[in-house]
Amino acid sequence: MNNWTGVFPAVTTKLNQDGSINVQANQSAIDRLIANGVSGVIVLPMLGENACLTPSEKELVIRSAQEAAGGRVPILSGLAEITQADANFRAREFEKLGVEGLMAFPTLGYKSDARETAEWYKSLARASGLPIMIYNNPIAYGVDVTPRVLQELADSPTIVAVKEETGDVRRVTDMYVALGNRYQIFCGVDDQVVESVALGAVGWVSGMTNVWPKECVTLFNLCNQGRKDEALQLYRLLTPAFHLDTHVKLVQYIKLSESLVYGAPEWVRGPRLPLVGDEREFVTRTIKDAIKQLENYSLPQAA
Template identity: 45%
Template sequence: MQVNWKGVYPAVSTQFNKDESLNLSASQQMLDRLINEGVNGIIVCGTVGENCSMSAAEKRQVLAAAKEAVNGRVPLISGVAETTTALAAQYAKDAEAIGIDGLMVLPGMVYRSAPHEAIHHLLQVAKNTALPVMVYNNPISYSVDISLDSMEVLSEQPNIVAVKESTEDTRRISELYNRFGNRFTVFSGVDDIALESLMLGATGWISGLTNVFPQESVAIYKLAAQGRYAEALEIWRWFLPLLRLDTIPTLVQCIKLAEQLAGRGAETVRAPRLALSGAERQRVISLFEQAMATRPDLRKFTL
């Protein structure tokens, strides 16, 4: 199975009203704006999208609303984060029926899987859909590393076509290419090492902070793809303090607050997450204000 997944794919937030109910119209407006500003794909119902904070029915509502808003303009991929393999397989079937373009599959939630259990889970989800599947490898957050040996087993499943590499070890990108060639499309999944990952051959960047500064994110990708690393570094170094927010436990609250400051969404999250307060909140505000005060002029870069 061949896919043309490349570029910058924001892992979008799910917008909620003040009472924590879904705000589907706000989510759709956010998606439309991101696409108009040049992102290459959309990831819904990922970690930033608070997948595990939504009911099964709500997740399907979010997928349908996203499908309507995206309207085929870019690939639309959904995270699959369920507590059991059966629920994840059913989600994959439902996402395919709704018309999503692909799936980003996480290991089973809550239970800490052994490597062979994670392989079984990923394979069963992939076998229950005709959609292309991206493996989400994030051992720091989900306590299991989808190793190179695991990827060897997964490579036998034709519709497992990509990996979101979030080990924070950029050597893994070269190791994937050395072992598998172009068998898998490789995405960087950690915001603050994305440029290094692109330089090492990652074909895409799944990003949280792209929700706040999409045009700068796309510019970094385009410049890196053209080998114009010195120019990419100019934007990258400006962006890095904010990108660090993607690597801490409160990343969802940080990103949604930054979205609100940028006039791109609301900071409302679902409990047990709570909106930031005190010094942590002020830190995000200060980082955002500094970024706005020193924002690079993208007109100087011929893209």
């Protein structure tokens, strides 16, 4: 059905100061990502403030992303809903819009147990023909799609990939031991990408790729090519910034980082607020330190 591999940035949704969608900034950002070598684009992830957007705004984000991509890479959409009926309906609507896959959250309204979690994804898989990447982030959502749950989902052919974001890199190996190559495993934590690829992850759903697409694509490719020393040098340079991807305020952190690096708007939608004070200074200092180091760093040419 698909062969998703490589770097798939979870794209921030650019907003105007009044909270409206900034279509031009979104399209410019997507073009920048594709021009720098990403393999796919995921709009409306958690990082894209999915749960804070209306259905019409989600459609606008998808359509404008498709226009910007022009078929150069697949466009996936995050799917984040509370009820099963709404999730299934939204999957069908996104399929009509022509997205090429879903990155599906567990229900946002309830910490489902293993049986309920399996049924959530089974029902979603039946709702449309779109390939599904399971978004497994138990730290944020309290629901863990364990290898045992994935075994229950193995006979749902449209469930094809897992964004692994437990924070425990051992889970990558546990999934391969339990399931072989049944699912395409994507690293979902920026500061575990080198470790995850070493253990067999085939892709990376990345937040900081919004900020440094060329560098992140190069890092992923170096890992894939077994160029350990070169990969580690770049990874260590970027890891303080990658840590920003794991914070509860990663939306604000990454949007501010984008603003500092290439001038993207940093506005967020409530209940989030722009960063101020010491927190803003911390993020600014972290990014400026990375910018300074990158100025003195020669990016390797990955094959």
